Amino acid sequence: MSSLLIEMDCQVHSPRLLEPVRIAGHTFYEIPCLQVQLSSGPHRGRGEAAGVFYLQDDPARMPAQLEAVRGALREGLGRDALRLGMPAGGARNALDCALWELEARRTGRPIWQLAGLNPPRPLRTVFTLSAHEPAEMAARALRGLHGQAQALKLKLTGNTDVDIERLRAVRRVRPEVWMGVDANQGYTPASIEALLPVLVDCRVRLLEQPFARGHEQDMAQVDFPLPTAADESCLDLMELETLPGRFDLVNIKLDKCGGLTEALMMARRARQLGLQVMVGNMGGSSLAAAPAFLLGQLCDVVDLDGPTVLAQDCSPGVRYEGGLVHCPSEVWG
Template identity: 45%
Template sequence: MIDIGLQQVAVERFAVRDAFTISRGAKTFVDVVMCVVTDGTFTGRGEGTPIYYHGETAEGCAAAIEALVQAQGGVPDRETLRTLMPPGAARNALDCALWDLEAARTGKPVWALAGLTAPQPVRTAYTISLDTPEKMAQAAADARARGFTLLKCKLTGDGDQARIEAVRQGAPDVDLIVDANESWADLDVQAQARALADLGVALIEQPLPAQADAALAGLALPVPICADESCQSLADLARLGDYQAINIKLDKAGGLTEALAMAHAARAAGKRIMVGCMLASSLGIAPAFLLAQFADWVDLDGALLLAHDREGAMKVANGYLSPGTLWGEAIITDAQRS
């Protein structure tokens, strides 16, 4: 048994390049919780972004981490952590820090420790924030000019068809997915889906409030529906029979450990997978990048939307995301080399 301690926990703020706007409002910055764990020789880092619609705050997550470590007399292992802490950003930060520490301690990268293949660049969606049709069309054109060929458009349930028509004019050759963020509660989902299908939309994310999932039963829709707010952790999968896909986010799931279990269970259930994120620095995106290697859709632009990122940040070129150097890499000691 390796004794692991908490070296640091901190709340850090990152400014958003432009306001990030969805149906629930706009954000100009994001606060994250960052923690460092240590075995006395090596360290590991992890980052979590609070799930605001659950009432989480970065300060609350930091306090929860400190309280858990104090109560346990140290940092528990990953599997024990899943039993002691509920899913959310605090557990995500600790879980990912433990993976990072193990990579440093064993000299094996996290992808190898997790039984995955070496990560390759993946095509990521780029988010077009909710705005007027004209401004969304311009944002889509700008994103396409930067090399993005997959765009994710935020919708609000009012004037959505006009927005997507405008986006299509701004970027006629891109692949489109849309995220309603639970805003279609009073709409005819079938009619909305048919209209968007005619515009080439390939996926509709969370059209209805999470508690209204039953309304999807029996609907024959021309576009697959992806659960986001309805799919928080592994425990939710059993009741998502009317969704064709799930959006796995490490902050919702509570870490890479839970997210990997979700991905395997989703595949076994015949569901397709999107790997998404909250606004986060590259430290928060890097663990999800490993999961993205076998996803059907990747939406990991959280760090790309920030005004500034961390040193060693992930890179993007022509819409493809590549790993940085700030998480999950093996540290080979002289003793291990010999």
């Protein structure tokens, strides 16, 4: 990127959710986000981040983090220097994505081309069922976008008996759908034993983050009968190196790793390590989902339904049709 003067504007907002979102150990009533806009002459670049809640990576603190690089931005700070000079997290993600879009607009080249990707195609995305009573989850699996979904992901809570009923209830009404589950660190090697045969019986294709971050060694204590994915257990490129032999797949989120720049590096390195790749996001509008959609072009599993939980998305936004997510170029990049 050239050294033309770059100015930065940051705003924190809290888009309203359609309803609370419940996972193991947490219930979300809103998802605060940081939006960054860069300007350089007539060109603009935007990025959005929600941060990483379990690391206390709070959007309210992000503008202060970005003030530390305002001077370097004015001198033409690039993505590579940003990645090396600022810790991973939501603030770096929003700024990194804004730099990508700014370069696209300066050069007249789409971001997918700048990133060495093929022209983006619509992707099958999972649609997440928040943890409710089993009958309610089954009913939701038949309604709206969930009813059109080709793939569903069930949030579990670590209450084994109820989680088993959740699985059976949803599989009963959606026998054809690809199904994954996200334990969100809610289990232990002892408590998960009763769940495993039910996962097999219900034809679950992926078990995400069964144990707590910091207890990755516990994965060796269990003979998992299905593929497992690391989410909280892998934040960035460095931690990716610890996954082979413990997990089969890594869930890359731009808020965790600090932007599209590192996320692309992670996806390519994961392939070298023999891992499959998943993309997810921590929440936010289509402005947050759009960069992850580009990463999704390299992924085996795509989890980009974040904007669907908002009462109002940005416009233009991503589209969901027939279980696929579409991201027109005018959304971002």
